[in-house]
Amino acid sequence: MSAEQPPGGGTAEGAAYADRFAVETPEMVEARSRAVHLPGSPPVEPAVGAVLAVLAAGVAARSVVSIGSGGGLAGLWLLRGMRADGVLTALDGDPEQLRAARKAFADARVAPGRARLIFGTPAEVLPRLSPGAYDMVVCAGSPREYAEHLPALLDLVRVGGTLTCHGLLGGGRIADRTARDPQTVAWREIARTVREDESLLSAVLPIGTGLLVATKRG
Numbered sequence: 001m002s003a004e005q006p007p008g009g010g011t012a013e014g015a016a017y018a019d020r021f022a023v024e025t026p027e028m029v030e031a032r033s034r035a036v037h038l039p040g041s042p043p044v045e046p047a048v049g050a051v052l053a054v055l056a057a058g059v060a061a062r063s064v065v066s067i068g069s070g071g072g073l074a075g076l077w078l079l080r081g082m083r084a085d086g087v088l089t090a091l092d093g094d095p096e097q098l099r100a101a102r103k104a105f106a107d108a109r110v111a112p113g114r115a116r117l118i119f120g121t122p123a124e125v126l127p128r129l130s131p132g133a134y135d136m137v138v139c140a141g142s143p144r145e146y147a148e149h150l151p152a153l154l155d156l157v158r159v160g161g162t163l164t165c166h167g168l169l170g171g172g173r174i175a176d177r178t179a180r181d182p183q184t185v186a187w188r189e190i191a192r193t194v195r196e197d198e199s200l201l202s203a204v205l206p207i208g209t210g211l212l213v214a215t216k217r218g
């Protein structure tokens with residue numbers, strides 16, 4: 001294997017294929033075109049959305065918490081993988097993003113009982129959620145916004161459940177030992193905490209801007 005051909009492909013063409021492979025519904029395409037115009041970080045790439053759906057299906061998810069709903073794209077993918085009676089709890093601190101998520105769910109005819117959209121920050125909302133009651137916790141956006149809540153987020157996950165954090169490979173700084181900006185430091189802290197937690201089995205998937213995944217073992 002040559003240095004130009006990393007394991008698994010690892011090329012821009014491969015990433016583009018992975019995104020094309022993950023076919024989005026017309027409602028997802030609409031939600032994406034709305035979300036890219038909102039301020040803040042962009043929505044998950046299709047390949048990442050598809051992995052979220054597969055992970056949700058893998059744990060037969062009935063309850064999922066999404067930190068940073070954004071315009072609802074990750075939520076639509078999660079709902080696709082969750083059980084038909086599953087409930088997604090998605091929070092966001094930006095009313096415009098929440099409005100976009102609400103529209104995305106309405107356009108996709110998500111039954112009102114299947115999605116709870118909550119305005120607030122992790123600090124405000126996490127104390128209202130029950131520890132061990134969630135099959136999956138999905139974190140998006142700046143790690144600085146939720147790094148300090150990582151223990152509480154992990155507490156929400158039931159044994160056998162999954163935690164994901166998206167974006168840690170963005171800009172390639174996490175692997176650069178000289179990079180010391182607050183965002184990269186927060187990512188390193190999150191990755192280290194997850195990797196060193198003996199109750200977790202974890203991996204980094206180099207899709208989109210990088211997906212950290214962890215399963216809670218008994």
Ligand SMILES: C[S@@+](CC[C@H](N)C(=O)[O-])C[C@H]1O[C@@H](n2cnc3c(N)ncnc32)[C@H](O)[C@@H]1O
Nearest residue numbers: 041043044068070073074092093094121140141
């Ligand atoms: C990358 S976007 C989420 C995109 C979403 N995962 C998707 O693919 O559709 C990150 C979101 O986190 C939200 N956010 C950032 N900091 C937050 C905080 N402290 N509390 C609540 N939401 C926050 C932002 O408003 C933004 O909508």
